Amino acid sequence: MPTPIAIARDLPSPCGLRHSACVHAVLVALMLAGVAPQASPAAGKPGHSGFSDHDPKREVRILGRVAPTDAPAIPKATSNGDWSVAGGRLVPRFAPSPKEQMWFPKGDAAHLGEGLVRARIELHGPLDVSLLLRQRYQGDPPTVLSGYGLSIEGESARLHRWDRGMPLPMGPEVRLGKLDQRSSLELVVFMVGPQLIASIYDGDGLQLIATLAIHDTTYSFGCVGLRVGPKHDPNSAVTLLTTMDATKHATRVHAVPRSPRYGPATDPEATPFGNTRYAFIAGAATARLPKDLRARVQSTVDGREGARAVLFLDTVGFERLRRTGVDVLSVDSNVPWSTFNPDFRRRAKKQPSRAGRGFVLEDSYKDPALVEQLLRAYHERYPGITELVEVGRTHQGRALWALRISDASRTDDEPAVLLDAAHHGSELLSVEYVLDAIDTLVAGYHHDARVTRWIDNLEIWCMPMVNPDGNHMFIHESRFAIRKNGKDSDGDGYSDPFEGVDLNRNYPFGWGQTGSSGLPMHKWYRGPAAGSEPETRAMMALADRERFAAAISFHTFGTEIYSSYVVGDTSDMEPNVSRAVAREIVAAADVQPNGRKYAVRSPDYPVAGSDQDWHTHAHGTMAFVLEGSHHNPPLDVRTQAVIATRPVWMALLDRVLGGPWIGGHVRDAAGKPVAATVMVAEVVTGAGERWGTRARDGRFDRAVAKPGRYTLVVQAPGRAPIERTVAVGRGRVDVDVVLP
Ligand SMILES: [Zn+2]
Incomplete structure (x- = not known):
């Protein structure tokens, strides 16, 4: 007979620490x-x-x-x-x-x-x-x-x-x-x-x-x-x-790698001695704490009232702190990420500083303000190959910024590629992958032949932060704000950290299926309707306009790449070109700092309403979710991770330009672009896909898994469909189709 102790949470709930005089x-x-x-x-x-x-x-x-x-x-x-x-x-x-x-x-x-x-x-x-x-x-x-x-x-x-x-x-x-x-x-x-x-x-x-x-x-x-x-x-x-x-077990410590800078990762929820919270005391008072409580000082925060030390304590720890006679200035279970990150607080006060041909990126993670500063700085430094584009606005009025990198103006007809990040606000490392791509691209132009070729022949849309409201909330307001977009779902005028929509469940394809939730407080809340969120709609409008040939959406931290489709019960294209390209591009990558290589996965849980599935389904984009190796790791790991991940997006850019790939235009006899669907007969699709041409120039881009003979089926409303046979070798084939 084991001898469990029953601990229940269903006793009358306490009135809360801030409430009582007693x-x-x-x-x-x-x-x-x-x-x-x-x-x-x-x-x-x-x-x-x-x-x-x-x-x-x-x-x-x-x-x-x-x-x-x-x-x-x-x-x-x-x-x-x-x-x-x-x-x-x-x-x-x-x-x-x-x-x-x-x-x-x-x-x-x-x-x-x-x-x-x-x-x-x-x-x-x-x-x-x-x-x-x-x-x-x-x-x-x-x-x-x-x-x-x-x-x-x-x-x-x-x-x-x-x-x-x-x-x-x-x-x-x-x-x-x-x-x-x-x-x-x-x-x-x-x-x-x-x-x-x-x-x-x-x-x-x-x-x-x-x-x-x-x-x-x-x-x-x-x-x-x-x-x-x-x-x-x-x-x-x-x-x-x-x-x-209690003095030896006051906080539960996860079996996760210890960060040399921020100490052991701690469970934010509970310990055997009750729920945890943060207690703020005067910085100078730490000297009066007993040794084991002093060991629980997580950070010192500079504020208007001077330095404050933050202790992460459970019920027992809090009571012990109180009995030391040290004044507790405030208690909060809801402190934001920035509280414990001195690098960020230091960096947030400064302008971007130049490093070589780019800017210093490795000194801190970024909030929306820092991302905007950096994008402006890159644009000011490289006006000839960059354009700063506001592609939408959030619920809270933040701009969704993209830096478009290309040698040509936006009216040019090059294939477009999208690199985006931070659909989920707390995934800080994901932002770094895209910033690193920007830095690598602008710094390499006319210095690195491979980079120069991409910029000369592609339009590369870099969006480091798709969800700036959620990111701001996680960094500046609440550690409980994790994935979602900070929308005030219940309309009470206050964005609760548990509110908001998971943007990567809000895209229309497969929306509402398993792998998402209809409950507004759920971490996978899909939103009240498909594409209900301004961020989602902005991304969709951008994609409808640009018809991306390829895209990577960076997340953290499964060390894996998702090919399409990840929603359940949906026919993948056959052969699965998405899977084939995913394999190729992650094979190019190094071992990640956690010792693993990127795995190609169909998730063992379905994900409904993801951006990647939508891009694939709507436009035939070679779209992927890449889950980096860590969640907000120390900065040295951040830098190892971005370097080890560069080969993945580089391989994708090479794949678009270097093939095997079919691209081209559909125009009429007068040379005007035609809105037509362009499908590859040998790639069988089973989810009603109708992949069209780009409005401004009639461009299309269709990846194929391997060299071979392929049949393009081109259809435009009111015109007879035509077929074109294309021999694809190792490279890219561009086909101009003239519709009579
Ligand atoms: Zn994510």
């Missing part, structure tokens, strides 16, 4: 809400813990077994009386005696002031037992007690304090009742500063029987132990004793 009452409420055990349906089943987020391995076992497979722990102890420890069962073996008997295990785990103590008792007769807490005793064998205890005598329970051997009842007495109908009890005592909260459960079903709480400042630290009195039936054995020291 900080103490609020904290107790928080502690109860965060960690007070309660029966749950899952509790009591072998191998299953009802203690939310609780890993029994985190408890230190002093006596007994936690899991059925554990070897019983048999501790060294100091005791008086006659105790037997066998098979993980602790039994006082004494003839009925007027004297009380005590048992104190030795070792670090038995000494704690703040944290959790858990014990189980098998019931085989009357109880007269105390779970001792924060105790000091005199002598060996131990005699005089000073400290606390949770005592059960007969059918009643209460907390006690002993002062040099004198017991003093604390708090109310609680009747447990029906102990003769139970076979075991589980006792859990939670200790934070002056608060001791004890819960008593049925040991089998884990129903909560009683909760007791006291507030007392006399003893802050001491030993865990057991005491039995003269009425105790010696057959009622203690079968488990564990501790969890």
Whole structure:
């Protein structure tokens, strides 16, 4: 029988830290809400813990077994009386005696002031037992007690304090009742500063029987132990004793790489000691913190009021901080990313600085303002090959900026390619891939033959930030703003960090299918209608106008490329040219900084309403989602990642120009562009695709998987369809079709 502790979150919710003048009452409420055990349906089943987020391995076992497979722990102890420890069962073996008997295990785990103590008792007769807490005793064998205890005598329970051997009842007495109908009890005592909260459960079903709480400042630290009195039936054995020291377990740390700059990644939600939040204190006050709390200082933020230190704390940590007497200036669970990024805060104050033929990019991640500054700087430096284009505006009025890179004016008829990023606002590394592409392109023009060829023959549209509202929110407002676009969905005038639309679920193709959600607070919220969002509509309008030959939308961080289609139950083109090209372009890339190469994937979960599927379906664009290797890694990793990813977009530009590829124009006899569909008969499509020509020049671009003979089928309204056979070798073939 394992011995789970049930922790439930469905107790009455606390009023919140900012609310009450009575900080103490609020904290107790928080502690109860965060960690007070309660029966749950899952509790009591072998191998299953009802203690939310609780890993029994985190408890230190002093006596007994936690899991059925554990070897019983048999501790060294100091005791008086006659105790037997066998098979993980602790039994006082004494003839009925007027004297009380005590048992104190030795070792670090038995000494704690703040944290959790858990014990189980098998019931085989009357109880007269105390779970001792924060105790000091005199002598060996131990005699005089000073400290606390949770005592059960007969059918009643209460907390006690002993002062040099004198017991003093604390708090109310609680009747447990029906102990003769139970076979075991589980006792859990939670200790934070002056608060001791004890819960008593049925040991089998884990129903909560009683909760007791006291507030007392006399003893802050001491030993865990057991005491039995003269009425105790010696057959009622203690079968488990564990501790969890709050000062050692105050935050849960993920098994993710430790960032040398920002410390271990921490779970933003919960720890075994309750939900986490950030506490801001005066920077100078950190010197007054105990060592382990000082270790939780995550950052120092310069503000108008001077430097503030930020601690990431759970309930226990927060209470401990409060008891140091250090003023807590504010508490927030919702701080933005910039709070913990000194590089960004430093960089945000400066203009872009030149580096070689480009600009410094590796000194920080970027928010919408920094992206705009940079795009303007590139355009000012390279006006002949760049154009800064506002392709739309967001809900909050931010411009959607594109930097179009080409030697020619926009009326020229070169194939267009799109590199975009940050459909998801929090994916900061994705922005860097596109900025790196811009820098590589402009700096390489007339210095690197490959780059010069691309710029001379393509129009490369670079959009580092498709979702500036979402990005701004993540960087400047809330760490809970993750993917979405910050839209005020409920119209209350405030953009909640959980509101907004996932832009990469909002495109019309496959919209509404599985892999997206209709719930406005869901992270995959697809929006109220297909293409409902201004960002989506701007991207679609741009694509309808430019008819991109190829596109990469950068995301993070699966180290993989998605070919079309990713929506479920849709026929891919056959042969799957998209898959073939995806394979080719990622094969060109280096190993990423996480040690992996980009994998070509059809996702094992469907994604409905993605940009890539829409581009493919609407225009036959060779469109891909490239998931980079990391999520907002330290800057040295950022730079390794962008360098290792360059070969992918470079290979795609080469593929458009270097083939195998069919491009060309459809015009009428007078040389005017014709709006026509141009399909390749050997590429069978099954989702109603009708890929047309570009309005301004009649251009079309169709990738093929490999060299061979292909048949172009060209159809325009009111004209007879015509077919053209094209022999495609290793290169690109341009075909001018004249419709009679
Ligand atoms: Zn993403």
